[in-house]
Amino acid sequence: MTAFADAARLRDRLKTWALEAAYPLWWETGADHVKGGFFEKIDLDGQPVDGPRRGRVLPRQIFSYALAGELGWTGPWREAVAHGLAFYLKAYRRPDGLFRALVGPNGESLDDTADPYDQAFAMFALAAVAKALPDRKAEAKAIAVHVLEKLRAERKHPLGGFHQTNPPTTPLQSNPHMHLFEAMLAWNEVDDDPAWRALADEIGGLALTRFIHAASGQIREFFDLDWNPAPGVEGRICEPGHQFEWGWLLLRWGKLAGRDDAIAAALKMIEAGETHGVDLARGVAINALLDDYAIHDDSARLWPQTERIKASVLAAQITGEDRWWDMAAAGAEGLMTYLRTPVPGLWRDKYLPDETFVEEPAPASSFYHITCAIAEFDRAVSAHPAEG
Incomplete structure (x- = not known):
């Protein structure tokens, strides 16, 4: 079987799992049809787990259901998007228009912090709403523009990007910028306001000039207030999942902006993640390396497996090289290891070096990674062409 044919077969299996098991379960059981929003977890017996709900999770569920129609789910995906959005705007939006970090099951505020990571997901979900529910686009854009303007007014970094806090504190982080990058690219696809592309260009440039460790080609995670690597081990941490995720985004931006340097850097970091960040015994990408490729954390969460797929299939499209389809197939096989649960449509999240999983409820936060x-x-x- 050719590399592409093998990948296509695995695509079919994953898509069937999503449409027949995951989407129905996370709407029927994972949505809170009484109080609104979505539960953070479903236990492995298929029962929802109530508790505090993070501000970064609900927009992921909104996005996942906004994508459901495109994937071919015939369930009430528009209703699911509207259901999530109603609770999100009611419970998470602060009086200043930014989005808080945590609420209780009844929507009461438990943490009013407005982290840039959470604002990125707010804007990302709003772009998905604008695409999926065109009659809500003007409303979604107005909210997203306000969030972006507040970040610029209160968190702007003079060298590019944003501070984590106001007043500034260390460490600065690349990860929130990755999701801001993703949100700007998403808005750029659905709206012609030049502000989206301008910030995407800024973050893409910041990644190429500040975030990448030159010798290894990997994206670093943590920095001081001047965008230099954070002191000690913290400044050396490079996560394979983020090599794939940043690589996927930089490939998209490189193609959009005509930046061959971004495409070259993206392919290098994807290659680094695949060559040094995958445990061949388990067939999965691990959590963290250091900048010299030494293993820092050899547990393997679910989300890096999804990013491995996204990076490899886009690399295959851009380069035309079959080896990326091999990587995509390996990534899909790795992901399916996490999806073998007693109740179809759930997943496990933490795969340990001894080849066992942590037994715990399935976290809703992973659904966005999987569906994307x-x-x-x-x-x-x-x-x-083979599908034509």
């Missing part, structure tokens, strides 16, 4: 990977996989396979 399946959608990207599906687009790439569908666009391949």
Whole structure:
């Protein structure tokens, strides 16, 4: 079987799992149809787990259901998007228009912090709403523009990007910028306001000039207040999942902006993640390396597996090289290891070095990673000449 045919077969299996098991379960059981929003977890017996709800999770669920129609789910995906959005705007939006970090099950504020990471997901979900529910686009854009303007007014870093806090504190982080990058690219696809592309260009440039460790080609995680690597081990941490995720975003931006340097850097970091960040015994990408490729954390969460798929299928499209389809197939096989649960449509999250999983409820936060990977996989396979 050719590399592409193998990948296409695995795409079919993942898509079937999403449409027949995951989407129905996370709407019927994972949505809180009484109080609003979505539960953070479903236990492995298929029962929702109530508790505090993070501000970064609900927008991921909104995005996942906004994508459901494109993937072919015939369930009430528009209703799911509207259901999530109603609770999000009611419970998480602060009086200043930014979004808080944590609420209780009844929507009461438990943590009013407005982290840039959470604002990125707010804008990302609003772009998904604008695409999925065109009649809500003007409303979604107005809210997203306000969030972006507040970040610029209160957190702007003179060298590019944003401070974590106001007043500034260390460490600065690349990860929130990755999701801001993702949000700006998402808005750029649905709206012609030049502000989205301008910030995408700024973050892309920051990644190429400040975030990448030159010798290894990997993206670093933590920095001082001048965008230099944070002192000690912290400044040396490079996560394979983020090499894939940043690589995927930089490939998209490089193609959009005509930046061959971004495409070259992206392919290098994806290659680094695959060569040094995958445990061949388990067939999965691990959590963290250091900048010399030494292993820092060899547990393996679910989300890096999804990013491995996204990076490889886009690399396959851009380069035309079959080896990336091999990587995509390996990534899909790795991901499916996490999806083998007693109740179809759930997943495990933490795969340990001894080849066992932590037994715990399935976290809703992973659904965005999974659905985004399946959608990207599906687009790439569908666009391949062999599928014509």
